[in-house]
Amino acid sequence: MPLLNVTDLRTWFHTRSGVYRAVDGISFSVGRGETLGIVGESGSGKSVTCYSIMGLIPQPPGRIESGTAIFDGVDLLHCTPKQARSIRGKRVAMIFQDPMTSLNPYLRISEQLIEPLLIHEKISRRDALARALAILEDVGINDAAKRIHYYPHEFSGGMRQRVMIAMALITKPELLIADEPTTALDVTVQAQILELIKKMQRELGMAVIFITHDLGVVSGLCDRVQVMYAGRIVETADTRTLFHSPKHPYTRALQRSIPSMQAKGAELFTIPGMPPDLSKPLAGCSFAPRCEYAADRCYVENPQLAAVSATQAQACLRVQAGEL
Template identity: 60%
Template sequence: MLRVHRLQTRFYTRGGVVRAVEDLSFTVDAGETLGIVGESGSGKSVAMYSLLGLIPSPPGRVDRGEALFAGRDLLRQPERALRAIRGREISMIFQDPMTALNPYLRVGTQVMEPVRIHDGMRPREARERAADALASVGIQDARRRMAMYPHEFSGGMRQRVMIAMALITRPRLLIADEPTTALDVTVQAQILALIKKQQADLGMAMVLITHDMGVIAEACDRVLVMYAGMVMESGPARDIFRKPLHPYTRALMRSRPALRGSGGELYAIPGLPPDLITPITGCPFAPRCDHARDVCREAACALRALEAEHHTACVRVIAGKL
């Protein structure tokens, strides 16, 4: 469905060149969910915005790479062509539905906008489709609610509206950027279940961006672990949780308090995430890694498959030293 090859996105600012995405390759198949996990500054959101032509330029620039979606390279489409793809074949859901919804427009108007614009649907028909879309995401009394404004909805309900709006055109790919981070856990569970159900109904591919390993475990088939604009590890979700093959992934999992915890000292990754302006030689995680040796600092290590579809970028794990 989507094949991204060696994507590189940088921001040319007065303070220097910010290397947001250095080298990113992945694929997503129809009906599959790919999770991208990483901390702030790991490049996970910038990568997705790059695909959709949503990087503010200047200062941002996609310097390299290829993103094949249904035979077309998204990175080389003119703005007009991208506009026809965005919101129709590829939809996006953001973390904060309040900033993504227009506070001045009625909810119904916003939900039917994609089919009005992309499919040229007539108002009456679009209204029907919007009511169906809202009902399918569990909004009761959808017809009456369409006349309301976003502020009259709770956070969970707004996120449902966003989902209805993203799915109304029956996209082939959904990109969800921290879709449940602003929500309470009980509502998060509802929204994740809802997205999964809609995905199954439409046979859609999904890229789910999150910093929460729990959300990944719950909703994803495959996972990419990103750090400083690079992929540290990728593979089937189950394998990554059972047997992480990169010290960064292991450190991330160890630093979370366990629900059956002892209350003792937590494992804390030393140091801070790297400053993306200073060029990094070697593995970007090496300065914070307990297992780093000289070989790690000399040259960056390419991803290598150690097991079927389970890749790591750790030179020491590849050499069998860890």
């Protein structure tokens, strides 16, 4: 049985200018110890998916219209607040993109590190501080005994991200959701943080959902990848298959538009147009207006994910019909 099983999740935002279908009917699962990558452009709904699971969607304007997210037998979307609190922050933890805005600037990091322990476990302050010190050393902060009393502004960007990872991992979660944790960092620091996440995952045996827009990051880290576009999953596969034989036209286009995959000096391949306005209901495939292979029926029929092989599924009508 998978650790987390999400079915038919729909998260819509009801605003004055209309209903934004940020996440529109997606289903996926994460197994124990597995690393799932969620890839997509901004506005594709990858963050909203994870915020929905964590119960971080502001309601209103957001509303979870349908769906379940079963984590170890408990539906995170419909459980009591008490049940949710016992799971969130303890068994499921999250790290965010910008470590400066997600740490509290007024509190020493020691306070922030031990907070989840004091809430979730019967533990004395002294023992909690000892655990915090140990985890800070684990995430590679030198001189942890001194630095644990620092404020967030006294750390560099990469160090802050390490502190945030330490904070998420201190309760030894079974699932870590990482929302673009390296996007704001330099490549050299990004490499350090990715190594750290891999190392901590090996040690704790936890599952990871890794959200990113960078296909390069996914290739080295994830077991399985799902590609999102305009609130829907267009393709999902194990990492090797996704990179070596992508099926959906969007995945192929995304892969072709990476500069390092193309000959130097040549005109870069680009996807024409822009992602669709999510406030307007889409009859057909959301990628059809930008797709070079779109046929008439792509604009009217809503494609569903269909298995290509045991590990790959994609949602393109023409691929499913064997035309591409």
